[in-house]
Amino acid sequence: MEKAGQKRRPLTVMASSSSQVAAARGMGMTNPLAEWTDRVRSLEAGVRAWLAKQPTHVEAxxxxxxxxVQGAAxxxxxGTLAPDGGAALPVPPPPPGTDPKVLASFKQAQALAGGPLVQARNFAxxxxxxxxxxxxxxxxxxxxDVQGSMAAAFGSGALFSIVSGMGTPNPVANAITTGVGFAVFQGGFFMISQKFSQPQSGDTYYSRGRSMLQKLGLQNYEKNFKKGLLTDQTLPLLTDSALRDVKIPPGPRLLILDHIKRDPELTKAN
Structure with a gap:
């Protein structure tokens, strides 16, 4: 009897170990990277929701x-990866008595050829x-819209020109010229991106919802709206439970509901 009992024990242990392996595999079905990405998105959505409730100067x-910080990094x-100790474009010193226009071009090239600290400052x-x-x-x-994008590009281009020191001996004129160049480029890029991001004919029922999600930085949840048939007509009727049913995390839910409450166009959608 004892020998029989001893023969049965390994079977029990093997069954237990196999069940543990199966459980471990079952737990391994969750992708850690996807889970971490969802947490980051939820945190980002929560921060956006908090910023949306703050005054303009706080959010700005x-x-x-x-x-x-992102630009400085x-x-x-x-600047660090550039050759010659961070000088991406080795620029020789200009000769004495250089023409002002040539000197301005030299200053511009010098601003683009700075080391890591200079590049970090300029990009910041x-x-x-x-x-x-x-x-x-x-x-x-x-x-x-494109007007706001061009205004932001103009301001950033002008400040970049001033802080980088290029454009002498007439820094104001060069700042305006650089700002206009930035604005034209950004405006064209914005219009092209808008043209290629136009919805297909079958997605016209989700145009308002798509626009809302893009403004909030939550465009990844557009598929959740489509799966739940949350069309533009349902936007004024959205509740926390409805968004939860289509598996949208708490942070994005708060952001979406707050945006709908604040946007008169969405509340009047038919």
Missing amino acids: AVVTAVGA LGGLM VMTGANAGISCVMRRIRGVE
Whole structure:
């Protein structure tokens, strides 16, 4: 009897271990990267919801600071990876008595050839100004359009020209010229991106919802709206439970409901 009992024990252990492996595999079905991405998106949506409830100057200050940090990191990285100790474009000194226009071009090339700290400063000013002005224009106009995008590009280009030191001996004129160039480029890019992002004929029932999600930075949840048949006509009727049913996280739900409450066009949608 004892030998028989001893033979049965390994079977029990094997069954237990196999069940643990199966349970571990079942738990492994969840992708850690996808879970982490969802958490980051939920946190970002929560921050956006909090900023949407703040005064314009508070949101603009926060957005400007975040944009400046991102720009500084990008500029520092570009300056570090550039050859010759961060000088992406080795520029020889101009000869004495150089023409002012040539000197201005030299200053512009010199600004683009700075090391990591110089590039970090220039990009921080450019991206921070662009983000802050875009935020203010969106709050004032109530929509993110080509005019607001061009205004933000003009401001960021002008400040970039001033802080980088290029454009001497006439920095004001060069700042205006650089700002106009930035604005024209950004306006053209905005219009092209809008043209290619036009919805298909079968998606006309979700045009308002798509526009709302893009403004809030939640365009990844457009498929949730379509799966739940949350068309433009249902936007004024949306509730927390309805958004929960289509598996939208709490942060984005709060942001969507707050935006609908604040937007008179959505509340009057038929």
